[in-house]
Amino acid sequence: MKMAYDIDSGRRKYITSWRNSNDPSPGDFNWRIENEGLPELVIRRGKMKLFRSGVWNGLYFSGGPPTPNPIFKPKLVFNQERLISISEIFNSSKLVRFTLETSGTLRRYTMNARRKKWIPVYENPLDPCEEYGQCGPNGMCRIDKAVRCECFKGFAPKFQKDWDHQDWSSGCTRIKQLNCENGDGFLEVRGVKHPDMLQHSLNTSMSLKECKDECLRNCSCVAYANPYITNGGSGCLMWFGELVDTREQPGADSMQNMYIRLPESELDSSIDLEKKEKKRPIELILISIASGVLVSGLINGSILLMTKRKRRGRNNEDVELPVFKFVTIVAATNDFSGENLIGQGGFGPVYRGCLLAKGQIAVKRLSRTSGQGLEEFKNEVMLTARLQHRNLVQLLGCCIEGQERMLIYEYMHNRSLDYFVFDQNRRTILTWPMRLDIIMGITRGLLYLHHDSRLKIIHRDLKTSNILLDGNLSPKISDFGLARIFGENQSIARTKRVVGTYGYMSPEYAIDGKFSVKSDIFSMGVVILEIVSGKKNWRFNHHDHYHGLLGHTWLLWKENRFLELMDECLKDTLIESQMKRCVQVGLLCVQKFAEDRPIMSSVVFMLGTDGAILPEPKEPGFFMERSSSTVGSCISTSMMSQKESMTITDLEAR
Known part of the structure; x- marks a missing residue:
């Protein structure tokens, strides 16, 4: 069908809902092209406007996604900048159906020929902010805030x-x-x-x-x-x-x-302050950090920097990073107002802000009571500034002034992955194709850290809450405060300071302090299984046993009941073969012994290749039944005591 709004010819075609599910006579809702100088698509109930796509901005409807959907491709016909018709290009390889439901919701479906079933792929309104006039006159809706409306x-x-x-x-x-x-x-x-x-x-x-x-x-x-x-x-x-x-x-x-x-x-007259900021190399940033401590620390830090420079040689260029003034960040975050607080981590609070030159930003402010400190701050600055990949969060700059230490990142509109996966309502937004795309994006980011970047990076704290999602729900790995650089021929290291998050740590790291790329791969396996199941690993409970998520998955796999692991909200969009492959790769990543786990390039290959014959996984790490209440707290207390100890790292060849 073609929708039309052609004033010259007098043609108007639009979609109308049924009266109810059994009566196809015209119902209360209609979806049409409207044009008051700029065209947009509108859902109405009688004369009442319920949804608008936003006006055409020359590339797309301003209230919709900027990138085209690969499943349906609208064909727009203009006459002197006026949209006169819209239809969808028929692609014989994909059968698409489009309906305006009796509830007024607009839905698109694609046919899964193998299952002979229509799969919903898109709907409007998609979230509460798409409901017309949600925040009243002169208010703005922000879907990523607990209180979604603000003036x-x-x-x-x-x-x-x-x-x-x-x-x-x-x-x-x-x-x-x-x-x-x-x-x-x-x-x-x-x-x-x-x-x-x-x-x-x-x-x-x-x-x-x-x-x-x-x-x-x-x-x-x-x-x-x-x-x-x-x-x-x-x-x-x-x-x-x-x-x-x-x-x-x-x-x-x-x-x-x-x-x-x-x-x-x-x-705000202070909005122009950011224009006066200057870039400084990371070495100067580190010296600034040291200057806030003791003179002896400054001298030792300078000696350390000189030593590092000599070791790096002339082939490794200094990385420049903008240093923002404290007053600029105060203005950008409205003096760190509670309304702009978007998260709280081990580093400290995270605030949303807005800079004229950068747009929206996220500001991580080091808390004085934080378990992390100058070492983690310096580490994150040094590493993140040197890493560039579409699946890693981008560091825009930092602020070092007095006792203040802040990191300024690109703003992620959809917060972190755990915000969706573990929430009973928001998890329904992540269909199976979306979850698979997120898994693939995380693995590509980790592949870059382990193999493709100039530095070989072990993240050491990969978890669902450290995966951020941008406006298109593309994943970006964040939080490099605990990460470590490995030498080209180095394969394993040992530390007496075990830090990270229990439930994502590999057995050799949690028990012996040994970490390597295989530690990150264990964490990646946990993340995959959490995305598939919608359940947290360590807090997982089952009425038949006291295993965590890894143990539960292993039991289901051995009995060929892996489909029972699936998050229930995926039943209409799931592709069984893809889910099985993800579960199998997840179990391969969490095997007890590090040498049994695949390397990251193999993980990417296995996840992205249909029909590949995968090895059978062995028993996962921590495959032991816990007590119903005491084990988790005991281990957590042990981890906290280890966090307070000094870091002593020994390198081991393999």
Whole structure:
């Protein structure tokens, strides 16, 4: 079917829901093209708007994913910048069905020919932030926050008591009214789905600078933006009145921004401080760290740096990393406000922030009570700055000032993997194809660390919570504070300071302090089995035994009952052969003896090759029944005592 909205020919075609599951007569909901100067796709119930895709920005609908879906490929037909029809290209290798359900939900299905079953692959609205006007006028929806609605800067909840009960429909109102005569300014809001064009003005030929000037001249103009992100941004879209249905858009193009009008008193004058930052090489960063301690430490650190430089020789270039001022990070995080707190780890709290030049950022602030300290901070700076891979989180810079130690990372819109996999509601978002893609992404990142980067890195703390997900749910390995560099011919090391997270540690590391690439591979195996099952390893409980997840998986594998391991929410999207391969590779990775485990290149090959004959796994590490309550706490206490001891590392040849 072709949807159409052609004013010249008078053609209008749209999709209507059934009245109910047994009555195909027209129901209450319809999905159509609407065009008020910029086209978008809208679901309505009668005259009530329930969902909008966001307007066409020249490349895609601004409220949708920027990358095309490999399963369905829409064909858009324009006439003088007006979308007049949309249809889907038929691909005989993939049979796709598209419905508007009686509930008003838009769903796409693909046919699994082997199972003769329709598999749901996509739906709208996908999350609460896609529900129209979720946060009321002048509010913005952020799906990654516990309290998903917030007011734009310069605005406050219209009825605070409603907001306290998480009823955001009344929206926000200005704290200080605009004063056109005394001058106003604009606040840039980056990476958003633009508000609905309820009252607007559109000029497709203006530049952004001309648009700003035009908005300033019109006292009724409350915001402006480039409607198109093509060619570096073009056109002028101005809003008048309330800003409705705005959301933070994960994965949005860096040009998809808007500029909200505020009194100058409401604008943060410190926002330009970041422009004055300078880059410094890592060696200077390390010296700055040492300068905060004792003079003797500075001297010893300098000697150590000189020694390292001599060993590296001239072939290894110094890595430069931006050093941000403390006042810049304070401004970016709104003085480390509780609203911007997005996580808490062993290093310390993690805050979301926004820098003019970098966009959204994540700030890890070293806590003075943290179990980790200067050594881990220095280690993460040295390692992460030198590593570049699409499946590793990117370090943007650091802040070293007084007693403050902070790391500034790219912001991951979808938090960490455990936020989805272990949550009863959010886990349904991760279909089987998504989980397999996440597994493959993690293994490619680990392959880079072990084999393909200039440095051979052992992560030592690979776990589900250290896998971050970007706006497209692509995985990125994070947290290199405990990582270690191995020499080219080095295969194993031993430490008396066993650090990490129990449940992901290999037996040889947890018991004897020995670590190698095979330690990381054990952790990778645990992560694979957790992704497949949706269950945590160490906190796993079963009514028939007291084994952890590894032991439970082993028992099921031996009885050819591996399908029972599957997360129940995957039953409609699962491909059995792929799941079996993942379970088998996971068990191969967690085998008791390090020499039995595969290397990372073999793991990637086995996971990515259909029909490959895989070896049978042997008994996993820690295959022993625990007591129902005491064993975990005893081992955890033992680990804590080891964390407090001095690190003494011995290298062993093999």
